[in-house]
Amino acid sequence: MIQVIERNNKQTQRLMERAKERIEDFKRLQTAGLICKSGDFFPSVHYPPITMYAPTTEEELFRTYTSPSDGLFDVYVHIPFCRRHCTFCHYPVMLGEQTAEKDHYLQALEKEMDIYMKRLGGDKIRARSILIGGGTPTYLSLAQMRRFLDFFVERVDLSTCKQFNYDVDPVTLIGSEGIERLKMMRSYGVDRVTIGIQSFNESVLKKMGRHHGAKEAIESIRNCQDLGFQVNIEFIFGYWGQTLENWIEVIEEAVSLDTEEIQLYRLKVEAYGDYQGAIKKVREIRPQEIPTVEETLMMKQVAIDILNEHGYYENLRRVFSKKPEHYSHYADNQCCGLLDQIGLGLTAFSSLRDRFVLNTQNMDEYYALIESGKLPLNRGIVRSSEEQMRWAVVLPLKNRRVWKSYFKQITGADLNEVFGEKIKQLKTFGLLFENEEKIELTKLGAFFADEVAQQFHHPDYVPFPQDAYFQGALYPYRSCV
Template identity: 45%
Template sequence: MISKDERELLYKHAEEKFEKVAELQRLGLICDDGDFVPTVHYPPITEYPDQGPEYLDDYVWPADDRMDIYVHIPFCIQQCTYCHYPNKVGPCDDEKEKYIGYLIREMDLFLNKFGKENIKPRSILLGGGTPTNLQPKLLDHFLTEFDKRVDFSHCNQHNVDLGPNSIVGPDGTEKMQILKDHGVTRLTIGLQSLNNDVLKLMNRPHDAQWAIDSVYKALEFGFDVNIEFIFGHPGETIDNWTDVMAQAIELPMNEIQIYRLKVQAYGDRQGVINRRKRGSGADDIPDFKNTMMMKSIAEEMMMNHGFNETLRRVFSKDKKIYSHYAYNQCCAQFDQVGFGLSGFSSYRDRFDINSYNFDEYYSMIDEGKLPITRAYKHSTEEKIRQKIVLPLKNQYIIKKRFEKNSGGYNIDDLFKKKRAALTEHGLIEDTGNDIRLTDLGRFVADEVCECFNSDEHKPFARERYADGPLNPYNDNEIFD
């Protein structure tokens, strides 16, 4: 596992890292209690106005005829404490069958709207929920119908997000074979923890051994496997988190993803985790210092064992192994369509999101409408901000790509004062060809990138930040 001397050195380095973070908080970069909102979409999806499918009437299909695909399967065995996504729990066999039927009809409505026979993706992600919570026969039926509507000739990665419990046992073996038969290449398995007490607090439907077994099973089937862990959850301590990461890096993995507990939802459904208070009790949400120390410890342990950060908070032993779907959406910013309840679409000049309500989702499809209930078309200003925020958060801003994607703007002419302040305090650097986060900037990537949000889309009110040189409301005009 890990020696006492190694543990003490990790803790020492984590304390030192937190001192740097605390100084950034004093300078105004981080809000008063250290809370955060993840930079997943820009603008945040909770702030899209009500708008129906007619907003797509003037959408122009990509010139290269390619579009990545996301599909949402909103079914789980039980509700995890930290989950902010709409879903239904339990067997729900009739509901699942009904939903899959409507999901296929939604794909047909989309294709018919644009006069297409199929979609040609670069990458695909099936998420949820838990797609493999479907029974084998229904899973195979869905993928068979899905495959009829997709041209895989340019698809270089087919991803499925799933839970460990859904792929172990006899049914799990059958599901693994079904995924393999339908061309799935990469699995992201949400282990979340390898501590049984923490897993119980998360209300996960599996224990640590079950989680480990699922990893080996996926590897035996020849999938690329990424495993996920949450830090900062109730029940986690510096000690038991270090133990979990020590177990994780001993697994025969090429890719590990960590993410900080999201207390406040960045979508429309608020998970039950926000009922917990921050504190030092066993069932409390760990405080800001302990949470950030957990992050530091995990990153140092992974880097000591040959992992490198490929996309933000995703670490791989091989830089060629990463989520193409995430890269295409957030870095290259290719067009991507989302299907299913709460399915999210990200196009060059607009975003939309489907209904979060099952009955509304069904009724709109019955009326022959795409189930879009909210949408957002970029203004010139928000388009520029979005082309900065998402690539910088997830990797870096390639200047030539930015100029193309933003409509001809040179990033060297934009946000000069803000970029100067972030550079002066060691958070971003300009290599000449790109702008990227420094090591310290990557550690607080969400907070750095949200400096470029417009004032109306900042995660917290101005008074929540110290009145210092890094207050995100400072120098927030694009053309200064």
């Protein structure tokens, strides 16, 4: 059993007062135009945003591409199978056992790796870090999982790999088979897992469409800890059926488990991937059961305060850890270091230093392209010099900080000469800190990190329409660049 932390009325009152202060910040910044009128948000994950890429071809995207000078890549593999489709999920997956389909997919994935290696040159991909995600990448039989890991490590040089991550589902890590699966992962070098817990509240878990309860979630965490994994656990806030009270209970349970990392996600109703999650229909039918924007922001602030009380501090955006060395190298390399990363599998992306490549979201097209000897991509961009400068601010600023010397190194431009007015404006609102070496978000700026990062978007890539914002000093369509 996990220990629920007792909190007296005075402590709870202080939490609520602090959370209400964030609502005042929200209203002020919304009036200034930073946040859209509805209070909705759009996750700032890539620039341009991942839903805004035009159709393109492999030839167009790779004609002028050269591998990085050190020959290293961060590697992502997508395995799109799940027991069921969670209500909040915005990505296409195949449901149920699907044994034959999984075998077919693994066969195609192996061929895709060979095509990519031919495109890059060389007999192996030299990995800086690895992330295996989905879907549920552990929702394979033990034999299928071993088959995947065998052909993967044959094609990937692990000698240069600093971290090998898996995004996992709790149910696949429990019982004797779950322990065997974890031992197999360890034997192939996997050292960090992110477990999609999402909640410990049984009622909320059912509304999410999860196929586990709190008991199974805790068992999966303990199994990973016993086998020496670095453990990151994820939670969604602002969800259907959540209240401030039951959310506080969830976070207090989370900190009692002593995992290395705890990650928070705000519920996104509108799709930001290749599939519209069922949560949109839920909001249309039961709008009164979805927490308001104000309640959602209060949930975020009380979670931050509880995490801080127990020694967890934001290390990489949305991820809280007790030690600075505990974070996702894959995410840091891609979003802060802006290093070359390749993606394999359905809907996977490759984020390269001056371009972005997105694989098809259609399984039939995925198979057909691979069978014809082509990479299964269908969207992407080779960034212009202006798009490159914006990209070199948006990702590192949102996630950690922008080093001025590094910005100049990868863009050839001076950060303050290009974005000086915008930086000054954001500092005026208390959202940005600057010194001679860097710019980074203040605590207030970090709370609204997605929206602050979007201040550096070109008007063509602002996530909401012009009339969705108040035309204040931070109106995103009034570019200072």
